[in-house]
Amino acid sequence: MAAVASKAALLAPPGASSTTPRPSLPSSVSFRSPARPARPLASAPARRRPLLAPRAVVSVSAPSGAADVASAAGTKPTVLVSEKLGEAGLEVLRGFANVECAYNLSPEELRGKIALCDALIVRSGTKVTREVFEAAKGRLKVVGRAGVGIDNVDLQAATEFGCLVVNAPTANTVAAAEHGIALIAAMARNVAQADASMKAGKWQRNKFVGVSLVGKTLAVMGFGKVGSEVARRAKGLGMHVIAHDPYAPADRARAIGVELVSFDEAISTSDFISLHMPLTPTTNKVFNDETFAKMKKGARIVNVARGGVIDEDALVRALENGTVAQAALDVFTEEPPAKESLLVQHPNVIVTPHLGASTVEAQEGVAIEIAEAVVGALQGELAATAVNAPMVPAEVLSELAPYVVLAEKLGRLAVQLVAGGSGIKGVKIVYASARDPDDLDTRILRATITKGIIEPISSVFVNIVNADYTAKQRGLRISEERYFHDGSADAPLDSIQVHLTNVESKFASATSDSGEIRVEGKVKDGIPHLTLVGSFSVDVSLEGNLILCKQIDQPGMIGRVGNILGESNVNVNFMSVGRTGPRKQAIMAIGVDEEPEKETLKKIGEVSAIEEFVFLKL
Ligand SMILES: NC(=O)c1ccc[n+]([C@@H]2O[C@H](COP(=O)([O-])OP(=O)(O)OC[C@H]3O[C@@H](n4cnc5c(N)ncnc54)[C@H](O)[C@@H]3O)[C@@H](O)[C@H]2O)c1
Ligand SMILES: O=C(O)[C@H](O)COP(=O)(O)O
Numbered sequence: 001m002a003a004v005a006s007k008a009a010l011l012a013p014p015g016a017s018s019t020t021p022r023p024s025l026p027s028s029v030s031f032r033s034p035a036r037p038a039r040p041l042a043s044a045p046a047r048r049r050p051l052l053a054p055r056a057v058v059s060v061s062a063p064s065g066a067a068d069v070a071s072a073a074g075t076k077p078t079v080l081v082s083e084k085l086g087e088a089g090l091e092v093l094r095g096f097a098n099v100e101c102a103y104n105l106s107p108e109e110l111r112g113k114i115a116l117c118d119a120l121i122v123r124s125g126t127k128v129t130r131e132v133f134e135a136a137k138g139r140l141k142v143v144g145r146a147g148v149g150i151d152n153v154d155l156q157a158a159t160e161f162g163c164l165v166v167n168a169p170t171a172n173t174v175a176a177a178e179h180g181i182a183l184i185a186a187m188a189r190n191v192a193q194a195d196a197s198m199k200a201g202k203w204q205r206n207k208f209v210g211v212s213l214v215g216k217t218l219a220v221m222g223f224g225k226v227g228s229e230v231a232r233r234a235k236g237l238g239m240h241v242i243a244h245d246p247y248a249p250a251d252r253a254r255a256i257g258v259e260l261v262s263f264d265e266a267i268s269t270s271d272f273i274s275l276h277m278p279l280t281p282t283t284n285k286v287f288n289d290e291t292f293a294k295m296k297k298g299a300r301i302v303n304v305a306r307g308g309v310i311d312e313d314a315l316v317r318a319l320e321n322g323t324v325a326q327a328a329l330d331v332f333t334e335e336p337p338a339k340e341s342l343l344v345q346h347p348n349v350i351v352t353p354h355l356g357a358s359t360v361e362a363q364e365g366v367a368i369e370i371a372e373a374v375v376g377a378l379q380g381e382l383a384a385t386a387v388n389a390p391m392v393p394a395e396v397l398s399e400l401a402p403y404v405v406l407a408e409k410l411g412r413l414a415v416q417l418v419a420g421g422s423g424i425k426g427v428k429i430v431y432a433s434a435r436d437p438d439d440l441d442t443r444i445l446r447a448t449i450t451k452g453i454i455e456p457i458s459s460v461f462v463n464i465v466n467a468d469y470t471a472k473q474r475g476l477r478i479s480e481e482r483y484f485h486d487g488s489a490d491a492p493l494d495s496i497q498v499h500l501t502n503v504e505s506k507f508a509s510a511t512s513d514s515g516e517i518r519v520e521g522k523v524k525d526g527i528p529h530l531t532l533v534g535s536f537s538v539d540v541s542l543e544g545n546l547i548l549c550k551q552i553d554q555p556g557m558i559g560r561v562g563n564i565l566g567e568s569n570v571n572v573n574f575m576s577v578g579r580t581g582p583r584k585q586a587i588m589a590i591g592v593d594e595e596p597e598k599e600t601l602k603k604i605g606e607v608s609a610i611e612e613f614v615f616l617k618l
Contacts, residue, residue: 077098077378078097078116079098079119080120080121082105082126083122083125083126084103084123086364086365086366086368087367088368089367090371092371093374093375095375107132110126110132115136119141119143120142121143121371121374122146123147123357124335125335129157130154130157132154133157133161133163134157138162141378142378143163144166144371145165145168146167146370147172147357148168151279151306155388160466162463165386167373167385167387170225170365170369171365172362173226173229176226176362177230179352179356180302180356181230183302184218185237186328186350187300187302188210188212188272189208190208190210193347211300213237214237216239216240216271217241217242217269218234218271218274219266219267219269220234220241220274221267221274221275222275222276222277223248224245226276227245230276231258241256242261243258244260244263244267245277267294267295268294269296270295273295273302275302275309277305279308279309283306287301288314289314292314292318292323295318295323299323300324301324302327302329304331306331307331307334310329312341315343316342326348326349329351330351330352330354330355330356335354390444390447390464400444400492402527402528403445403492403493403528404448405528405542406522406528406542407496408452409521409528410449411449411450412452412455412616412618413546414427414500415452415456415457417500417506417616418500418505424476424500424503425503426477426479427450427471428497428499428516429445430481431481433483433485434486434494439489442480447463449478449498450478453476454467454470458474495521495522496522498518505517507548508612509585510533513535519533527543528541529542536586538577538587540575540576544573544592544618545592545593545617547588547604547613548588548590548613549590549612551610551611552585552609552611553579557588560607562575564604565596567600568599569594570594570596572591573593574589574590595615601613
């Protein structure tokens with residue numbers, strides 16, 4: 001079997017991957033002679049480097065060749081689309097999945113349907129709550145948000161349930177920016193009020209005298225994708241544009257000719273204030289009585305971001321006392337807002353029903369973007385726009401693919417070496433690499449080692465989304481270290497070691513001289529190999545299953561064990577002996593294709609020179 005990272009293994013539910021079947025609980029058997037305890041040898045890796053800092057990474061697409069949710073189930077996956085999605089996106093989905101479009105579902109109806117769905121696609125109108133994930137009973141693998149804001153999705157719950165959340169963050173940027181500009185202009189010139197007045201049969205030219213935009217100061221609050229496009233366009237209208245964004249790079253603002261200023265400076269010096277920040281705990285109601293009071297008298301506010309960033313009652317008060325002259329709102333705390341909302345009904349307020357992203361072009365783009373992301377995710381790829389999973393660029397992941405396989409197998413091996421009754425608390429992962437720290441993102445490896453450790457000992461389904469969370473839940477402390485390996489930097493890694501600290505092993509020889517269960521592996525010709533057990537060097541490809549025997553090195557051992565296996569029709573695929581010296585302590589690592597019967601294992605244990613042995617499922 002080729003050592004190709006299973007795409008589905010990164011994300012797929014139990015039973016979804018044919019290349020990486022979910023293991024049953026380990027049924028390892030070990031025999032150990034307490035009279036002759038193992039004496040591990042010393043071995044210490046060389047120069048140390050600090051743990052790699054996690055890098056901000058942008059996208060991932062897993063390598064090809066693995067099973068996906070659809071094929072594993074033998075049927076197409078089911079995608080529920082709960083809000084209007086562009087036809088082009090639906091076409092992409094239909095090419096791969098059964099698609100059910102069910103709009104305006106009540107929360108109960110959504111919960112009722114979700115357990116039959118592999119993916120859910122929403123816009124801003126569907127609340128994907130913890131209850132939805134609970135009702136999904138583990139089947140829901142992807143939530144696709146056809147747009148930017150993910151404040152309607154409970155990300156924490158999604159992560160806990162191992163459900164990937166992807167969004168479509170770019171396709172509606174221009175539409176939202178254009179809507180912001182439309183609202184600024186419409187507000188300044190009373191377009192909506194004048195229109196309503198004329199339709200009521202009036203001709204009120206004096207009532208609707210507006211204000212000019214040219215020369216006015218516009219504060220863009222949140223200088224991200226939409227904010228910077230609004231800034232660009234406002235400059236074209238002759239406005240003086242400043243921006244506030246604690247996280248935006250100054251050089252990007254400078255390139256557009258925008259000065260980044262403090263929050264207070266932005267709101268106190270501007271004639272127009274346009275909101276483009278996400279709704280977060282920090283931005284929730286950040287526009288309130290206190291901040292309105294700091295504004296220039298007669299300021300005008302536009303909100304095409306999220307209603308929740310404004311305390312709507314405070315805005316009504318600011319409109320009443322003239323601090324705020326006008327407001328133009330596309331978004332509201334509750335959507336739709338109450339019919340009798342004072343804000344919506346206020347004569348100095350114009351409103352649109354969350355139309356920022358609603359252009360033909362944007363909806364087409366968003367639909368395709370999210371459909372491709374969801375299909376990719378169902379096939380095991382992590383989309384470029386994953387919101388709650390570590391993401392690495394496609395080319396990096398394809399380079400790491402065999403190490404991902406190795407990582408999971410090392411985790412799986414290490415945990416099977418733990419003696420019954422000893423709880424695992426500490427996991428140390430040690431990477432040896434000739435690469436610069438910035439050149440190696442280890443988060444996927446850490447996640448898959450965690451998966452390998454936890455899955456065999458629990459009923460929890462672990463994937464790359466929930467690995468860290470699950471480890472934390474189980475009180476597992478996972479630390480990473482990196483050694484500089486003085487070799488070629490062509491390969492990302494020389495080796496990976498997994499250490500389980502403060503545990504007893506059922507195979508004493510797997511314990512290093514510092515008292516930890518230790519296994520190490522390398523990738524050779526794309527195939528993961530086990531290269532170290534405890535302090536014994538071995539070299540066995542990690543395919544099929546593994547028998548580790550501790551013995552006194554002597555002639556005929558390989559033959560004796562090989563014969564026992566052969567008589568039981570168990571095929572040996574690899575064999576390696578690591579020893580402290582000729583005729584001294586040795587470990588024999590035997591790769592076997594089949595799982596030997598208990599009787600066969602018993603016979604191996606009865607070979608007199610064998611002090612202990614263990615059977616491990618990979
Ligand atoms: N009305 C609509 O239909 C519509 C359409 C698209 C986007 N949106 C909303 O617009 C907002 C911006 O979207 P985007 O695509 O530009 O997102 P983005 O992530 O590109 O930009 C958001 C910016 O806000 C900044 N920010 C975060 N916290 C801040 C704070 N406390 N103060 C100031 N700035 C802060 C971030 O640094 C980032 O630069 C989101 O809330 C999105 O949901 C609405
Ligand atoms: O965050 C977004 O992308 C916008 O608010 C658009 O939301 P919608 O998809 O519900 O129009």
